Amino acid sequence: MNGSKSVPKATFQRYPVYLKALRRLQKHGKTRVMSKELAELVNVEPTTIRRDFSFLGNLGKQGYGYNVDDLIEIFNRQLGVDFDEKIILIGAGNLGRALMHYNNWDYVVGEIVCAFDADPAKCYEQFGIQVYPMDELEERIPAGCHIAILTISHKVQSTVDLLLDNGITGIVDFTHQHFVVPKGVVVKVVDVVSSIQELVFESNSMHQKQ
Numbered sequence: 001m002n003g004s005k006s007v008p009k010a011t012f013q014r015y016p017v018y019l020k021a022l023r024r025l026q027k028h029g030k031t032r033v034m035s036k037e038l039a040e041l042v043n044v045e046p047t048t049i050r051r052d053f054s055f056l057g058n059l060g061k062q063g064y065g066y067n068v069d070d071l072i073e074i075f076n077r078q079l080g081v082d083f084d085e086k087i088i089l090i091g092a093g094n095l096g097r098a099l100m101h102y103n104n105w106d107y108v109v110g111e112i113v114c115a116f117d118a119d120p121a122k123c124y125e126q127f128g129i130q131v132y133p134m135d136e137l138e139e140r141i142p143a144g145c146h147i148a149i150l151t152i153s154h155k156v157q158s159t160v161d162l163l164l165d166n167g168i169t170g171i172v173d174f175t176h177q178h179f180v181v182p183k184g185v186v187v188k189v190v191d192v193v194s195s196i197q198e199l200v201f202e203s204n205s206m207h208q209k210q
């Protein structure tokens with residue numbers, strides 16, 4: 001098995017796509033899959049699939065297809081990518097509720113396992129996800145949880161500090177507010193407003209050139 005470092009970026013980016021399809025097959029009771037069948041599901045050429053899978057080591061005899069369970073395990077374990085992330089959500093307001101309602105990433109990255117909110121009125125089961133009071137975070141945070149989605153509107157820095165104290169090392173930030181994190185903590189900002197600004201700017205400059 002080659003280390004995941006030697007896997008080309010384009011190949012690595014296709015792995016979640018394969019995994020999603022494989023999990024769907026597994027759910028439907030399928031145990032083996034040919035690259036041609038998988039190709040139709042993921043819209044990638046069978047030769048590309050075979051090459052992508054070659055980085056995972058010896059996966060069996062050609063012509064017999066791939067063992068679905070084995071492949072899923074390899075993706076999950078050996079690549080060091082955990083597609084079963086337990087994610088928590090902080091802030092069960094408008095945006096938080098939309099994300100909980102969507103919570104349909106189970107085949108790709110993981111899922112929101114629970115949420116927290118400072119407002120007791122928001123603390124009940126929403127879309128099948130339990131929302132706990134913020135002051136229960138320490139006791140309720142699931143074991144092995146490293147990722148938090150931040151959809152709160154107040155006290156962002158102190159909330160981030162609390163999350164870091166409880167094992168969070170990755171934050172998906174929707175807040176628009178500045179906060180600092182120590183080295184080693186990864187923050188991904190999602191900002192629809194700046195995306196629209198960039199879009200307007202780029203399309204304006206494109207039209208000016210024409």
Ligand SMILES: NC(=O)c1ccc[n+]([C@@H]2O[C@H](COP(=O)([O-])OP(=O)(O)OC[C@H]3O[C@@H](n4cnc5c(N)ncnc54)[C@H](O)[C@@H]3O)[C@@H](O)[C@H]2O)c1
Binds near residue numbers: 134153190193
């Ligand atoms: N990134 C984007 O594109 C984008 C788009 C819309 C809104 N936002 C931002 O997302 C955040 C949420 O927006 P919304 O419309 O859902 O607001 P909202 O007021 O509907 O929801 C915020 C929720 O967070 C809770 N909350 C606030 N501070 C908290 C804290 N410190 N700890 C725990 N819970 C806390 C509130 O009780 C509420 O339930 C805001 O900061 C907003 O500016 C970002």
